[in-house]
Amino acid sequence: MSAQAILRNCGIQPTPQRIAVVNFVLNTTSHPSADDVLECVRKECPTISRATVYNTLNLLVEKRLLRTQVLREGTIVFDPNIELHHHFIDEESGKIYDISWDAVQITCGTSLRDFEIREMQVVMKGRRRKGK
Amino acid sequence: MSAQAILRNCGIQPTPQRIAVVNFVLNTTSHPSADDVLECVRKECPTISRATVYNTLNLLVEKRLLRTQVLREGTIVFDPNIELHHHFIDEESGKIYDISWDAVQITCGTSLRDFEIREMQVVMKGRRRKGK
DNA sequence: AGATTTGTCTTGACAATGTCTAAATCCATA
DNA sequence: TATGGATTTAGACATTGTCAAGACAAATCT
Structure with missing residues (x-):
């Protein structure tokens, strides 16, 4: 469009x-x-x-x-990605990559019962491996 | 000390x-x-x-x-909490709460094989329930 | 067409966050 | 007490983001 x-x-x-x-x-x-x-x-x-x-x-x-x-x-x-997803930050380049929601499985335990969670995401840092 | x-x-x-x-x-x-x-x-x-x-x-x-x-x-x-842990952000007050590492279970799928993850955390947003 | 209105754009001012430098200050030691 | 190294301070600077005022453009009305 x-x-x-x-x-x-x-x-x-x-x-x-x-x-x-x-x-x-x-x-x-x-x-x-x-x-x-x-x-x-x-x-x-x-x-x-x-x-x-x-x-x-x-x-x-x-x-x-x-x-x-x-x-x-x-x-x-x-x-511009407005779907639920996670992020990976390459510590060398500073580049931020989208990680699809399904790439990670999250289970919250009962100790979070005092928190009404409205959204969440995993933020990962490290190094992106060079594509071969 | x-x-x-x-x-x-x-x-x-x-x-x-x-x-x-x-x-x-x-x-x-x-x-x-x-x-x-x-x-x-x-x-x-x-x-x-x-x-x-x-x-x-x-x-x-x-x-x-x-x-x-x-x-x-x-x-x-x-x-000052230098252990691995997660964070919850109260959207009303802006307050940030530490969430213990064990409160959440994370499993990464194979689609992340190109990323060498050196650290991660879950960032949650929502409302903290009033203590009763 | 000319005038008016409405919305958009630009410029420049402002505040907040963070870094840096030069000068002043402090302190331990001789 | 004098000296030298480290620490602190004040202020300059850059960056990010917001705001207000005026310039500008386009559509509408007469």
């Missing part, structure tokens, strides 16, 4: 700036920060301002097209 | 500022940020500077008396 259609579908007026943000951020698995998005989108749309990028990202989060994740020091990252 | 002894044990010269930081941060379960620490320590030691707090916390992390955790937006928090 085109970025335009996506935006229209959730009642956001498509503008060149918003389309550029959507095209980048909904088609990446790199878990970018807002400033990563700014940097990349400026290649397409050199005049876009920081405030517009922040506003658009926040709009997309509000409309559930994106989720924020607290995984990197000092900044929020954006993730 | 006294803060002095703890510091001396890892080869850090005990100073009043460092002792004040240690006394607070190694005896809390509140997962404070550096500025939380600054604020609290200033009650004891009103002239301590931000740089000293940051330096001391980083020293303690280096010496493995503390660990950093990426759990709050925009800031790192410090955790």
